[in-house]
Amino acid sequence: MKIGEEARIFEIVFPTHTNNYNTLFGGHALSLMDRLAYIVSSRYARKHMVTVASDKVEFRHPVNEGDLVELVGKVVRAGxxxxxxxxxxxxxxxxxxxxxxxxxxxxxxxxxxxxxxPASVPQE
Structure with missing residues (x-):
């Protein structure tokens, strides 16, 4: 996987994933995003990866029970x-x-x- 190349995962929002407003619980959304970040970074570096930060999280719109969510992730920088x-x-x-x-x-x-x-990652 190269910088800028995308990976995707999909999931249906079931009742067990929702909060008291019947929308996707933010903690579950973050868990899905962290899972994809692991997949994308591992495919890029071909190493074991750990999360050190989740920044700039912006919940723009609620996601309703029964909706499909598509997560799209890509490496934007490598140190x-x-x-x-x-x-x-x-x-x-x-x-x-x-x-x-x-x-x-x-x-x-x-x-x-x-x-x-910490281990080195490939540089492009």
């Missing part, structure tokens, strides 16, 4: 041991087809070796 991943989450009403950008975030992931110490 000596870290990778910055941008994640966009879109919601889609499966009945109407209405789709909108609902959440954005930036994750910083660090490569670690077998001893849990």
């Amino acid at each position: 000596r041991t870290s990778v910055t991943v941008d994640i966009d989450m879109y919601s889609e009403n499966l009945l109407s087809g209405a789709r909108e950008l609902c959440t954005t975030a930036e994750f910083v992931m660090v490569a670690v070796d077998d001893d849990g110490k």
Whole structure:
């Protein structure tokens, strides 16, 4: 995987993923985003990665129970041991087809070796 190349995951919002307003619980949204950040950064670096920061999280629109969410992630920067991943989450009403950008975030992931110490990542 190269800088700028996208990866995607999809999930249906079930009742167990919602809050008391029947919209996607923010903690579950962050969990999905962190999962994709791990996938994207691991595919880029081909190393074990750990999350060191989630920044600039913006919940723009609520996601309703029953909606499909599509998460799109890409590496935007690579440092000596870290990778910055941008994640966009879109919601889609499966009945109407209405789709909108609902959440954005930036994750910083660090490569670690077998001893849990920072390891170098490829530079482009």
